[in-house]
Amino acid sequence: MPAPAPPPADDLRDPSWDRALGVLTGATAATALVGADASLAARFLDPAPSPPARLAALAGAALDHRPPPGGDPLDRAWVGAVRTLVRTGAPPERSPDLEHAPADDPRGVSWRALTRTPVPRHAPDRGAFACAHLVDAVWTSYTSAGDLAAMYTGALAGARWGLSAVPLQAQRAMAGTADPHALLAATFALVRGHRPDRWPHATVLADEPRRLPPFAVPHPLDPDVLLGNIDHLRARPETFDAAVSLCRTHPTDAPGLPRADWVRVWLHDDPGRNPNLHFALDEAAAAVAALRAEGKRVLLHCWAGASRTPAVAARYAAAGLGAPVLPSLTLLIRTVGGHLDNPSLARAVARLSGQDLADPAAALFPGGTPPRRADLPDPRITG
Structure with missing residues (x-):
């Protein structure tokens, strides 16, 4: 499976960065969206083995273009779907392994929720947004297979729609157990490596002459x-x-x-x-x-x-x-x-x-x- 090019290293305005940042945050915010046990989000970036940590490992492999751990074809298919979503904003045209995965496998459940849940008509004057598909897909998977499936779907839907589509109420609710800035920093470290002199690992526009008087x-x-x-x-x-x-x-x-x-x-x-x-x-x-x-x-x-x-x-x-x-x-x-x-x-x-x-x-x-x-x-x- 060829690894697509990562988001541009310097232009954070490129929408592919929005989508890359949606992967980890989408997974953890899904726990708040469906009211899951907060410990699932807390264990997401914990190195100790757990189902959420395994999801984090797969998401990390997708973002830094490592092969997924082990040789499971479902892992490869799910990682490939995340990579394609980050790069293009659209899922692969087909993924037979994920489509025909067992009914309770969170990788297959998340794929089917992402691709089968209808995308709302975008009508902002009526309070309807296409990117609300993220929340709808998370709920579809949760109803089908529970908390972990919702987290896998949050990662996939976050890769499709981006960090800017993750509801702020959910991000705020999860902040007590999963630091939002730490998730951003982890994403940047995966995509371009740890850069201590660059945001998000360092503060932004902090040096003169770009500092402004407080206003x-x-x-x-x-x-x-x-x-x-x-x-x-x-x-x-x-x-x-x-x-x-x-x-x-x-x-x-x-x-x-x-x-x-x-x-x-x-x-x-x-x-x-x-x-x-x-x-x-x-x-x-x-x-x-x-x-x-x-x-x-x-x-x-x-x-x-x-x-x-x-x-x-x-x-x-x-x-x-x-x-x-x-x-x-x-x-x-x-x-x-x-x-x-x-x-x-x-x-x-x-x-x-x-x-x-x-x-x-x-x-x-x-x-x-x-x-x-x-x-x-x-x-x-x-x-």
């Missing part, structure tokens, strides 16, 4: 939500109880923040780089709403706090607070001194509320776009 302002419709940048996360932890991060982060950025109160979203600030854009924006806004419902002061931030942050803040205003979406986009971009360098974000937020926004600049700022915040970096620099 945060209250959400104009909910002052207990701060809208800021990553340097506020790093420098002012006393101002918030929880965070929703829309850029790459490192545990040292907020070492005192409980893992379950730190929601990290895989979201790029580049048009065409987010295959699950509507879902990711909606999930991020829902995470803000959930944390606020728990009485927490929330920092919603990206790297500069000027593009992704106002987009999610506007979706939170519309979905969580009942505000009209287009005025909310205008208000939030002005509030943070932001910009429309990536108009796909505004279009997606509007679409979630059933609005078409062909020309965001003309519709939101008919008198001309507002001035950018003075400290904002070159648009090409993003975390």
